[in-house]
Amino acid sequence: MIPNKMQFQQLQLSSEEEELEFIPLELSTTSETEQITESNSETETITESNSQSSPLQRFVETKIQLKETEAKLESLELEAIDEALNLLSQNQDNNKNNVIYDSGIAKVVIGFRQKYESAKENTTIARLEDDIKLAEQSQQKKVAAKLNQIDAQIQELENQIKQLEEQRDKLMSNQRLNRLKSHLFSAIQDSAYKQAYLSVHIKK
Numbered sequence: 129m130i131p132n133k134m135q136f137q138q139l140q141l142s143s144e145e146e147e148l149e150f151i152p153l154e155l156s157t158t159s160e161t162e163q164i165t166e167s168n169s170e171t172e173t174i175t176e177s178n179s180q181s182s183p184l185q186r187f188v189e190t191k192i193q194l195k196e197t198e199a200k201l202e203s204l205e206l207e208a209i210d211e212a213l214n215l216l217s218q219n220q221d222n223n224k225n226n227v228i229y230d231s232g233i234a235k236v237v238i239g240f241r242q243k244y245e246s247a248k249e250n251t252t253i254a255r256l257e258d259d260i261k262l263a264e265q266s267q268q269k270k271v272a273a274k275l276n277q278i279d280a281q282i283q284e285l286e287n288q289i290k291q292l293e294e295q296r297d298k299l300m301s302n303q304r305l306n307r308l309k310s311h312l313f314s315a316i317q318d319s320a321y322k323q324a325y326l327s328v329h330i331k332k
Contacts, residue, residue: 174235212238 131218181189212228216238219228229236268275 148291187326188328192330195330208236212236 169227215228216223216226226238228238245253245255
């Protein structure tokens with residue numbers, strides 16, 4: 129069927145509209161291409177900057193990465209322990225060595241340390257510690273005189289030990305030994321040198 133004049137005009141308008149609608153798509157594709165190119169350019173610039181950074185800068189960056197990795201590792205360890213306990217409870221009868229993970233790169237064995245609650249965590253322990261302190265204070269008052277005599281005897285014995293040690297040092301000393309010790313001290317002092325170290329203070 130041959131279209132009449134009115135139908136032909138409608139076909140022309142429809143064709144022109146399709147062409148007009150297609151143009152923005154081409155522009156959008158071009159814009160996305162430019163963004164990708166710019167992104168690749170920025171990535172290349174960052175890579176070049178990192179490759180050209182100094183050992184000192186790379187040292188600081190590695191220290192920061194290490195700190196962040198340690199924080200992540202601590203968080204992951206808690207989750208991993210929960211998973212390991214679940215696996216152990218499900219497979220306890222068939223797992224004599226507590227192996228809860230085994231692959232080609234590593235084997236993980238779960239272990240258990242003996243831990244005790246502190247007085248801050250356990251009210252019974254806190255109360256008993258307070259009771260012991262009060263009982264000790266009460267007992268100390270009852271035998272204060274005898275404790276003072278014992279303390280005086282201990283002090284006297286400590287003085288005697290100090291005098292005996294001084295006598296021993298004199299017996300183990302002469303001019304040649306003193307001279308050798310003096311030379312050793314001087315040699316150690318003369319061998320002193322400075323060894324550099326870095327202390328990194330992360331600002332984040």
